[in-house]
Structures are given as C-alpha cells and as structure tokens.
Amino acid sequence: MQGKVALVTGASSGIGLAVARRLVAEGALVALVARTQKTLEEAADRLGEGAAAFPADVKDFATLQRLPERVAARFGGLDVLVNNAGVNHRGAAMEQPPEALAEIVTTNLTAPIYLTRTALPFLRRGGVVVNVASLAGMVPVPHEAAYSASKAGLRAFTRALAEELRGSEIAACLVSPGPVDTGFFGDVAHVPDLVFSQPMSTAEQVADAVLTCIRERSPEIAVPSLSGKLATAGYVFPALARALRPWLERRGAANKRAYLARRGVS
Numbered sequence: 638m639q640g641k642v643a644l645v646t647g648a649s650s651g652i653g654l655a656v657a658r659r660l661v662a663e664g665a666l667v668a669l670v671a672r673t674q675k676t677l678e679e680a681a682d683r684l685g686e687g688a689a690a691f692p693a694d695v696k697d698f699a700t701l702q703r704l705p706e707r708v709a710a711r712f713g714g715l716d717v718l719v720n721n722a723g724v725n726h727r728g729a730a731m732e733q734p735p736e737a738l739a740e741i742v743t744t745n746l747t748a749p750i751y752l753t754r755t756a757l758p759f760l761r762r763g764g765v766v767v768n769v770a771s772l773a774g775m776v777p778v779p780h781e782a783a784y785s786a787s788k789a790g791l792r793a794f795t796r797a798l799a800e801e802l803r804g805s806e807i808a809a810c811l812v813s814p815g816p817v818d819t820g821f822f823g824d825v826a827h828v829p830d831l832v833f834s835q836p837m838s839t840a841e842q843v844a845d846a847v848l849t850c851i852r853e854r855s856p857e858i859a860v861p862s863l864s865g866k867l868a869t870a871g872y873v874f875p876a877l878a879r880a881l882r883p884w885l886e887r888r889g890a891a892n893k894r895a896y897l898a899r900r901g902v903s
C-alpha cells in the first residue's frame with residue numbers, strides 16, 4: 638500500500654475507521670469521509686500524517702461530484718475507493734416514514750454508485766473500488782427490507798461493474814459482512830434476532846477482507862465465509878430459508894442475550 642492513495646467513506650468509526658487504520662499503517666495516504674466534522678478530524682489526527690479529513694454527507698451529490706478530484710489534488714492521485722458509509726432504520730417497512738426508507742437507499746446505494754462514477758476517471762492503473770455491502774444483501778432480512786434492498790442493489794452494481802471493467806486496469810470488489818461489533822446496531826433491542834444468528838465479527842476482521850480485496854482483487858468476500866454460503870443457499874432456496882428461520886431466530890435471540898450480557902446490559 639506504500640504511496641497508494643485511498644478514499645474511504647464512513648471512516649470516522651467502525652469498519653471504515655479500521656480500514657483507514659490498516660491502510661495508513663501500510664503506508665497509504667487516506668482521505669476520510671463522514672458527516673460529523675469533529676469526530677472525523679479527531680480520527681484523522683489519531684491516524685497521523687497519512688490521513689486527512691474530508692467532512693461530507695454522501696447524500697450530497699454536488700460534493701461527491703468534486704470529491705475524487707479534491708482528494709487527487711491533495712495527495713497527487715487516487716488508487717482506492719472504499720464505499721463504506723451506510724445507515725439503517727429497522728422495523729416493519731409499513732411503520733417507517735417514507736423519508737427514512739429513501740434515506741437508506743440514497744446513502745447505501747445511490748451515493749456509492751454516484752461516487753464510483755465520479756471517482757473512476759481519477760483512479761490510476763491498478764486502482765480498485767471496494768463496496769461494503771452486507772449478508773442482508775445476499776438473503777433479505779424481514780424488518781430490514783429497504784436496507785436489504787440497498788445492499789442487494791450495491792451487490793448487483795458491483796458485480797455488473799466488475800464485468801464492465803474486466804480487461805481494464807481497474808477492479809470492482811464487494812465485501813459482505815454478517816453482524817459486526819460496531820455502533821451500527823444502535824438500540825440492539827430493535828435488531829432482528831435473525832441478524833444475531835450468525836457469528837459476530839470485529840471491524841478489524843472486515844478490514845482484513847477489504848485489504849484482501851484491494852491486494853488480490855477478489856470479486857467478493859463474505860465475512861464469515863460460511864455465513865456467506867448459508868446466505869447464498871437461503872437466497873437460492875427461499876423455502877429452505879423460511880423453514881430454517883425459526884431455528885435461526887432462536888439461536889439469534891440467545892446470541893443477542895449473551896451479547897447484551899457481555900456488555901453489562903440486562
């Protein structure tokens with residue numbers, strides 16, 4: 638990664654921060670993007686000279702239009718784009734305000750597509766786009782309908798783009814994590830038990846997968862990989878997914894109780 642330039646969205650916490658930390662440790666120069674300026678600047682300061690804060694809301698397309706150019710001007714080029722910023726509003730779709738559902742799709746799907754398009758002309762030979770999706774994009778999760786749709790859309794976009802780029806010097810890759818121990822859960826009580834049925838990963842484990850994508854140009858990595866295989870089976874055989882769901886939900890509920898107990902929440 639020595640001398641490579643990366644742009645990472647959602648880089649002030651969780652997976653994005655872990656990715657940025659790994660990239661800087663390996664000698665890359667990293668542009669960090671998130672909305673909350675103070676948190677972002679503190680993260681950039683902690684990462685040191687190799688990092689710089691570019692506060693932005695990825696829903697602001699006028700900013701995304703110029704962002705890759707600004708990063709390339711600051712660091713002398715661009716090699717890696719990691720579309721990682723994401724949001725979720727959990728609950729039955731019928732009970733969500735339409736604005737909340739639209740925000741999920743704009744942040745998780747439209748913004749990465751827009752930023753990929755504006756970044757592509759700036760990516761140098763050997764450049765990589767890594768999109769952070771979710772197991773929920775491989776097999777849809779009830780009470781996370783718009784989120785599942787946004788991540789399935791991001792997966793479809795990435796796979797189609799990878800084909801379009803085949804034979805060029807640029808690659809497009811996808812990382813699809815199961816549950817990851819970050820602030821993304823918010824109020825854990827609202828997270829469907831099904832989500833907790835899969836083993837919990839750390840942000841660092843997901844960052845490892847992102848770094849593998851960048852180095853090896855792997856088309857798609859699920860974290861953990863066995864959960865990815867289970868999700869694929871669930872998508873191909875929806876009747877099987879429906880039959881297994883009660884068992885997975887019981888397992889998830891037990892995992893959730895254990896997770897809360899570890900955090901001292903009753």
Ligand SMILES: NC(=O)c1ccc[n+]([C@@H]2O[C@H](COP(=O)([O-])OP(=O)(O)OC[C@H]3O[C@@H](n4cnc5c(N)ncnc54)[C@H](OP(=O)(O)O)[C@@H]3O)[C@@H](O)[C@H]2O)c1
Nearest residue numbers: 647649650651652671672673694695722723816817819821
């Ligand atoms: N944690 C999980 O269980 C899990 C599982 C599968 C996939 N993922 C995916 O992994 C990605 C990262 O999640 P995480 O777990 O690391 O969550 P996190 O710790 O909550 O981090 C989310 C990051 O995205 C930024 N962000 C959110 N909305 C933004 C916007 N509109 N514009 C710019 N930045 C924005 C946040 O900063 P600001 O709020 O300051 O903007 C923060 O830096 C997401 O795409 C998520 O869908 C997470």
